[in-house]
Amino acid sequence: MFCSGRQGLRRSLVTSDATATSVAEERVALYRERVLDAAEREFARVGYADARMPDVAREAGLSLATVYKTFAGKAEIWDELQGSRMAGLLEAVAAATAGRVGLERLLAGVGSTASYLMERPDYLAMSLRVGTAWASAEGVGVQRTVWSDGLRTIEEGYAAAARAGDVAPLRPAVAAGLVVSALQVWLSDWLRSGQDRPAADVVTELVDHLERSLRS
Numbered sequence: 001m002f003c004s005g006r007q008g009l010r011r012s013l014v015t016s017d018a019t020a021t022s023v024a025e026e027r028v029a030l031y032r033e034r035v036l037d038a039a040e041r042e043f044a045r046v047g048y049a050d051a052r053m054p055d056v057a058r059e060a061g062l063s064l065a066t067v068y069k070t071f072a073g074k075a076e077i078w079d080e081l082q083g084s085r086m087a088g089l090l091e092a093v094a095a096a097t098a099g100r101v102g103l104e105r106l107l108a109g110v111g112s113t114a115s116y117l118m119e120r121p122d123y124l125a126m127s128l129r130v131g132t133a134w135a136s137a138e139g140v141g142v143q144r145t146v147w148s149d150g151l152r153t154i155e156e157g158y159a160a161a162a163r164a165g166d167v168a169p170l171r172p173a174v175a176a177g178l179v180v181s182a183l184q185v186w187l188s189d190w191l192r193s194g195q196d197r198p199a200a201d202v203v204t205e206l207v208d209h210l211e212r213s214l215r216s
Helices: 001-046 051-058 064-070 074-095 102-118 121-128 145-163 172-192 199-214
Strands: none
Touching: 001 051, 001 064, 001 074, 001 121, 051 064, 051 074, 074 102, 074 121, 074 145, 102 121, 102 145, 102 172, 102 199, 121 172, 145 172, 172 199
């Protein structure tokens, strides 16, 4: 009975420790989500360069010390935001382009990209506030890699469309630059105009323009 009691106590302690660990992990996850959401709004408001950690903390409703326990600094926050949003974008594009080929596939990918960004206006705004042309593949932190990968994907898509005879004979890098520049222009206009028309209308207008411009 004595041994049974000790075993029961040991199991109780293990269960208690596991519960405490689970609660702590949930708290950390909640803090991370709050900081990321707040930072996205702050980056959208003032841009990456001018964003300050105290403002992010205030927006998140957390102490500055808690924010720094959660993230090392705004560079880490920025990179995690970019990684998370781009993972979601890739999923959206994959779903939109499945089963499509040639120019149809390329345009479906561009349309899904525009839709995804307009569904997340704070993320769109912070991406535009970087102040560089998207076609240049320049950016902050991991964003540079993300944009370079995106341009390369569009180049490959255009090359495939060219092999199918769907598009004009342009260098894929030039075509990718035209596509990304058009995407930036249309989305910038939509954001500056106060989101004055449905996102679906913007997507249709953008895709129609690109189809007319690229089709052979």
